[in-house]
Amino acid sequence: MEEATLLNTLKEYFGYDSFRPLQKKVIDSVFAGKDNLVIMPTGGGKSICYQLPAILLPEITLVISPLIALMKDQVDGLTANGVPAAYLNSSQQEADRQAIFQKIDKKELKLLYVAPESLQFIDKVLTEGKISLIAIDEAHCISSWGHDFRPAYTQLGYLKNRFPSTPVIALTATADKATRSDIAQQLNIPKAKKHVASFDRKNLSLEVRPGIKRFEQIANFVKNRKKESGIVYCLSRKTTEEVAAKLKAKGFKAEAYHAGLNHEDRITIQDEFINDEKQIICATVAFGMGIDKSNIRWVIHYNMPKNLEGYYQEIGRAGRDGLPSDTLLFHSYADVVQLQRFASNAANEEVQLAKLDRMKQYSEALTCRRKILLNYFGELKQEDCGNCDICQNPPAFFDGTVIAQKALSCIFRLKGSEPISTIIDVLRGSQNEAVLSKNYQKLPTYGVGKDISWHHWQQYIIQLINIGYAEVAFHKNNHLQLTKAAKNVLFEGEKVRLAEVPDRKTVQEENKGSLKKKDNSLFEKLRQLRLKIAKEEEIPAYLIFNDATLKEMEKERPMTDDEFLQINGVGRQKMQDYGYRFIKEIIAFSKEKREQKPAKKGNTHKITEELYKEGLSVEEIAKKRNLANTTIFSHLLKLYKDGENIDLHQFVSKADLEAIKKAKKDLDNPGSLKTYFEHFEEAIGYETLKVALRILEKEE
Structure with missing residues (x-):
């Protein structure tokens, strides 16, 4: 097919002037009559790889897709672009199906979407000569090595046997090496040309935190993002509703989305989110497939996903417009136990458990997180990304x-x-x-x-x-x-x-102090100033200065015009527009720090208690008193035992507390902390065990 024709079609029907990386290669291969396997991350433009050829090919293109909602979105989008398309599924009336068959006979359709379970409806209608292309969307569903195995997909191998001369294109956003090979074998396209796009989404920041006081952390995360769209992914329907209700109570435009809602409610919520009428969706993992919303600015995982493929696909729904976007993952021992339970007795239980283990390792990693993700998908990277929590706070x-x-x-x-x-x-x-x-x-x-x-x-x-x-x-x-x-x-x-x-105790102490440690930082003050200016000028905050520029300001502390101009991201115009206000904030912050007198040294519990009541974290108290975190922690445990008003629950999640409570009953002779430590296979650290046992001791 001539390049001019392809570019004209791309512009006329999809509005783009040029192809994205790989799209042109895939389309050329389709027109050459070859089978293709396309691995292209969410937002990479997979659909065009078969939709554009479908417009130019003489006969109809058959598209196998797993979800009715996904098919409907695709067909609506194509219809809006002037491309004749339709979908068939079991919920339709017979008259609706017959009307579609008539359109096929008259060659009035270019694409027909069908769920794998509904293939029998078209069996008698389609003959080999009437199909120009077969597209298998979400192709990882065919593989038991994949992250979302669907038995109905396993029958699709017969399509190549029945239409041997028709090219097949299989597409997925995420598949590791084993899954890619399995897809090709099961679809009977072993010689398919493999096209693997880069998985590197540089605009997504990656952060992982322990699952302690999750809602408080989420509320803090979104409080300065009220005009930004985001998704909170949860494991259960109940959690989506609880989190959405709490966010609503704090004034956020949030809704829960899960399979338990009726179809009309799901469509309404989805549309409100797409049209920016609702800012936050608290959803189970079904939400997002086929959602073409480019300005989702953040994705939070309230619970740990069951594998890296699902995690990558879900965070990939943020920042599809290429602008900086944030992702935050909470992890906990309780999530791992729950996911292990889900995996038990599955047909591919061993694979699911191994992939869950890799997900857990990612959560606990000491290595650049982006490097882990890219290496997992076979895109080997040696350099660190600089845009994840590990790179920004590297270990020794x-x-x-x-x-x-x-x-x-x-x-x-x-x-x-x-x-x-x-x-x-x-x-x-x-x-x-x-x-x-x-x-x-x-x-x-x-x-x-x-x-x-x-x-x-x-x-x-x-x-x-x-x-x-x-x-x-x-x-x-x-x-x-x-x-x-x-x-x-x-x-x-x-x-x-x-x-x-690091020792597990050290990690836990750092985590406990992390919830509050940045609240009064210079970075936070500069971020607040940026938000204030953004509201005044009614422009997005990132257009003033991005976070990397604010971080450099925090580090370098520029206090003159010349020093301010040396900061990356500060040009002459921005210096003139905003320099005075940012320099003023930096000078004020530095003066405030100089005036703060160091706390008197002492080893009494009462000094610790006073500082705790002022709202300081364990880490902040330790730093102020020049004592070890463990010493401050022991003070709090003693104060709690003595009946002082100390909230030990903030240091242990509900799930971990329940798990330890159960272990206390189940273990014949609990004995030392080491017994508990080994019982939980070192997944719950000593400090958490001390806290939980002290709470349980008082309850008893």
Whole structure:
């Protein structure tokens, strides 16, 4: 097909002057009659890859799509663009179906959308000569290795057998290597040309926080975003309604969205969100498929998703216009337990549990989060992104080259045929059945890592997976295998930086202090000033200065015009428009800090109590008193025991408290904290256990 014709069609029906990366290659391949597998992230323009050819091809294009709502949105969009399209599903009347069949006979339709369950309706009507193209949307649904397996999709392989000369195009936003291969095999298109777009959405910031006092954190997150659209994803219908009700009570335009609502209500809520009449949707994961809203500015996961594919697809609904957008994920031990329960007894239980484990590892990572996501989808990146919480608050690193070489060499010696647990056992020289029965004690790497604990080896190997030197083969019993990048470490002398694995107590102390520590920062004050100016001028806040520029102001503290001009993102015009007000705020903040007198040293519980009542966090009190966080924590525990008004519940989630309460009953002889620690497989730290047990002790 001539390029001029393609560009004219693109402009006339879709309004674009040029193709996005990969779209033109896919479309050319379709016109060449080849089968294609397209992996293109949400917002990347997958639909055009088959919709544009459908307009120019002589016969009808058949589109298999999983959801009625998704089909309706697509057909409505095409119809609005002047493209004749229709959809068939089981809810339609027979007369409606016959009217569509008549249009097909008269060649009045270009695209026909059908759910896989409704294929029998078109069986008698369509013959080989009447189909120019078959498109399988959300193609990951066919694979049990995929994140959203649907049994009805498994029958679709017959389409290629029935129409061997008709090109098939399979499309999905997210699929790892195993899933891609499985899609091609099951659809009987093993030689399909694979097109994989970049998964790198640089405009999305990535942040993960512990799931403690989630609603308070969400309310704080959205309070300065009242005019921005966002989605809060929850695991249950009940949670969507609870969060939406609390947000409404605080004055936000929020609604719950889930499958329990009737069809009319779902459509109304969806339309209100698309038209900016409602700012926040609290939804289960079904919401968002096919929602073409480009200005969603943030996505929050109230609960942890069940895998990285789903997580990536859901955060991908933010910032489709390319502007800076935020994502926030809460994680907790209780979420993991709940998701494990959901996965149990599923046909692909082992795969689901392994993918959940990778999701958990992402949540607890010490490595650049974007790098983890990209490496997971096979897009290996060596450099850090600078736009995630790990990059902005990096852990301490050390030269971990020797550790990496030992681990990667062990994976190599085991020929990529063992899971992480066996690899660690070999490295540590364990003499258990898994090692001795296969003579692994004779390997050169046996026992080379005796000096490193099991937990630390686990964390280091997870880092190596996250960085991209190894990968989990989900379709091969979750065995660890080397990637191409590993040879650079093993044979080319490439250095590896590993993050120091912190004690769990340290991590928890930092998390507990994090809720309040930024409230009075210079960055927050500059952000408030930016919001005030934005409201005055009625323009988006990011057009004044973006967050990166404010961060640099916080770091550099410019107090003259010349210094202010040196900040990245500050031009002459912005200096003239806003410089005076921002410099004034920086000078005022610096003066306030100088005037603050350091607190007197002391080790009494009463000084801690006074500071606690002033609203300071554990971390802030420790810093002010020049004491360890653990010392301040012990003060609060004693004060609570003595009957003082200390809210220990803020340091432990309801779910963790319930889990510990149950464990206290179930364990025959709870004994020490270590018993509980081991019972929860180290997932709940010592400080949380101390708090929970102190609360339960008082309740009893």
